[in-house]
Amino acid sequence: MTTGVLSPTGRIRSWTRAVFPYVLAILVAFAVAGAFIGSMGFNVLRAYETILFTSFRTPYGFIQTLTKFVPLTLQALAFTVPLTAGKFNIGGEGQLIAGAIGASVVGILLAGLPGVLLLPLVLLGSVIAGALWAAIPGWLLYRFRISEVLTTVLMNFISFSLINYVATEMWPDPAAGHPTTVPIGKGGMLPNIIARPPLHMGFLLTILAVAFVYIYTTRSVGGYELVATGANPRAAHVYGIDVRKLSVLALVLGGALGGLSGGIEVAGVHHRLIEGLQSNYLALGILTGLIAKGNNLAVPFVAFFIAILEVGASALQRTMMIPGEMVIIVEALIVLFVLLSDVVKVGEGA
């Protein structure tokens, strides 16, 4: 083990203690990826530059990063909030799709309503749909004690067929060459907070969601019970906490957040339901959550960083013809090295 590299000299302030492994993990991950990119004959420094600075070179790049930040943060929270209670929600993707379907159904059926009514209803539709989609694994866990890991994943696969059905059979847009619905009502679309380049209001909603999650988990009685359940469900149960109910609640909360991410994709980005709108947000969200080590407050910061990498990745593909998937390898490596830094710490007996 690389204990020698990391052994702290004297007392370090706690925030440096927390940030240091991240910096190291990122450096090592980039070094490994750089070696890989270099071995394929590309210019490594230019690749690094593209990945890291595309977001900051133009206003467009920056807004694009903030737009990516929204689903990443919400998907990561959909993973970390249940994780606070020790439950693994691998179903953020299905919950996103369910939320997107919920938003679209409301937005299309009630297309005529004015914005003050329709927009809240569209968003509410997505939150409820996502929560319900997660409530199914939650109920199976509560009633039959079936591991949520598998059921949440399987619900993703079910949602793929469902979105295809809605987009091709219920309200198909014949003009689109891909399973797509007709647009939702104008009133259901999220207004922009910056006009040009456009940034939709979903960004503010996301910040609100982060604040809500943070206050709930760290200050409230319910949040305390969530943390206690995650720390040791058996002990929590012995001291009077209804662990089974809380596990379901945690999954449903996660589902609601996942559903909201789908609602924002529909109301803020596409203004209609499109098959494949979930992109690879599940993978990115979970990787974000893992890099944040499940800490809800760390999630937005990590998500912003991942958004930078993702915007960089698409530029990489455009300008240098390096496959964008390269970046997911970098991200997985960061996860691994961040987790490894814990192992080293334990090895020190710190």
Next chain:
Amino acid sequence: MGTHLVSMQGIRKTFGDVVALDNVDFHLEKGEIHGLLGGNGAGKTTLMNVLYGLYQPDAGKIYIRGQEVRIRSPRDALAHGIGMVHQHFLQVPPFTVVENIVLGTLPKLRATTHLEEEIGKIRALAERFGLEVDPLARVEDLPVGVRQRVEILKVLYRGVDILILDEPTTNLTPQEVDALFQSLRFMVDQGLSVVFITHKIREVMAVCDRVTVLRDGRNVFTVSLKETDEETLVRGMVGEQLDVATSFLFSGRREEARPRSFGPPRVEVEDFAVMGDDGTLAVDGCTFHVRAGEIFGLAGVAGNGQRELAEGLMGLRAVARGRAHVNGIPVQEGATREILNSGVAYIPEDRLEDGFLPRASVAHNLILGYHTRPPYRKGWFLDWRLVFQTAWDLIREYNIRTRGPHDIAANLSGGNIQRLMLARAFAHPMKVLIAHNPTRGLDIPSMEFVYRKLLEQRAQGVAILLISEDLDELLLLSDRLGAMYEGRILGILEHPPFDKYVIGRMMAGIPAETR
């Protein structure tokens, strides 16, 4: 004196920041029963785990029959003729007795359908040492006493001549203890040498030839039993940490001049029955009560329903029959919060599993179970300022070594976790205390501390149900004493002094003659 059978010299072992063994020497002679005496945390088990290859020492040398050896794993230890029986049995419950015994000795591709030869060998060993078992029984179906025989047979089967026994009397009745001591003598007569790890001086006096006393990971002394007495051993075990003369633990109980008076019953249990994990009745019709200001002790060999009884009374298990009131609350599954909030404190047997939140902060841990009531709760939120204030106070009062209430509880060492659990239970006002093995795993000063706390609470009129597998503890503290066997209470002795052999008979399933 020539070469020792086993000689450990200058052994040092650390776990993180904790020094478990510091320059310890240990010598075992052929044909002796050598006691290894000390309180919890003295390093007895750690030292023998080093000899058995489970722990690698940081420094020190080991000689066996005069040869220096390096023992990297239990495989090496067994090859040197060393076998160890752990306090917590190392068995594979779904395997049969013979499978558990031969594990690791069979050629890899050898078919396991024909083990007649091995079974024969086990039968012969069992007969020779008086350790009767059915080789084809599943281990998970066997009672504790028999499982211990399996554990001993496991090492004898490997032909060892050095046998290490770690607290082997933990789950035995006084009668079974006598039988075990007899077969130990028998083994020594047949040429074996035995290391006997214990924290009970009386057992050392009863069976050992020599004894090595450890304290805080260091040697205190090694003496022949002929040249020592109980008083010396006590002082060796506790050193300056405790004033033996004024200690409650060692001075024994001083009987009050007149009988103590008690308040009204706070725990009332009538024909109470609770289901166990395997779907049979683990508690099968218990009737007793605990009054304000008394300690009602409940003895029994582990696994006779004590755990289920405690959990049943805390509303953690479905009531199969009968009824119970704890602090006036009718007991039923799911009433846990109501019971706790009425002023009931609970110290569960398995503190790590049932009471500890490793991935939460020290502060989180200190209010577990108290978080839904004043003063900590304010509407939907917790008063974290108050929580942290209280946490700082408790950390100081209970001497919990931590960076502070924010610190992740997983960073605490075992002893500090124990103190954290005790702080939580004793720091909040209570009317009833249900404590299950509250001193298990504690060092001697901490045991003394717990005993004083229990007596303090009793003096304040708390009704205490003390369930323990440590009979000495119960004899010392109880105002009344019952014994549990297979889910029933076989008898209750109404006042001290208690006869330990009477209790022992009840623990073995023989009802007490009425007194």
Next chain:
Amino acid sequence: MHVSQQIITLARLVILTLVPYVLAAQGTMLGGRAGVFSVAQEGIMLVSAVVGFLGAYYTGSLFYGALLAMLAGGLVGLAFAYFTTTLKMDQFVIGLALFFATAGLSTLIYKIAIGVTLKPPLIPTLQDIPIPLLERIPFLGDILFRQNVFVYFTIFLSVGLWYLLYRTGLGLEIRSVGENPLAADSLGVNVTLVRYATTIVGGMLMGLAGAYLPMAYTGTFTEDIVRGRGWLSIALTYFGGWAPHTIFLAALFFAGVEVFAFRAQVTGIGIPYQFLLMLPYIATILVMIPGFRWAREPAFLGKNYDREKRGIS
């Protein structure tokens, strides 16, 4: 005669479909019986599908393709064993991270090797190899003994694993490591070695399961080729009670549902095809309700073993 012919065709199809499920589930079971629980099946199958496909494409031999896929799966298994058994990192988290990494890697490898093409490259699919004499058994001969070599291997593997685990000294050691590694260790069983070996072999079996998909079904590689079979194989392992012989039997159900959904799409039974596509996942969720109740998983499943870790005292 016509009806019986149809039954035989369906049964042959079920056996053919069973293969990847059984291979992946036996791999999961083998590591699991030693206490190592991976959730990277889906990713391992994806990456070994692409490696197997490319290997077969470039060498022109399905055999070498399959061998390379096993190597890829074994390497992921080795990585998993290293992170969990040696570094004691959380098995579930590492499994999840490896799932995403390998899934990403599979697309990357394909893009680097082939790029984006209008006409995807093709490999030949597996040939049926009738087994002399046995193929002449009425019914059974048609169903079981005129199949491709993967089918034979799968049957042989299931029987072999059962014998190994329940009838040999080595099997006793493997099972003891998953039930109580401290007990096994204290009797001289090499816990680390057993865990590494079963995890690597388990990864190889998952790799083979991945390679089977392009080789038996499509002849090409697509990103959605695995379609959750990796995750389903975890459910199958539970449903099959963590034992080789019952896993094989339970896989009949999984394969049966897939074949039914497929046939129903082809013949059309008035249900939108999207709902038929959901069927395997819904059916799996339903069978997990009893499955989780009767599955007795190894006591140390998913838990790392650290000899020197100390308890509370």
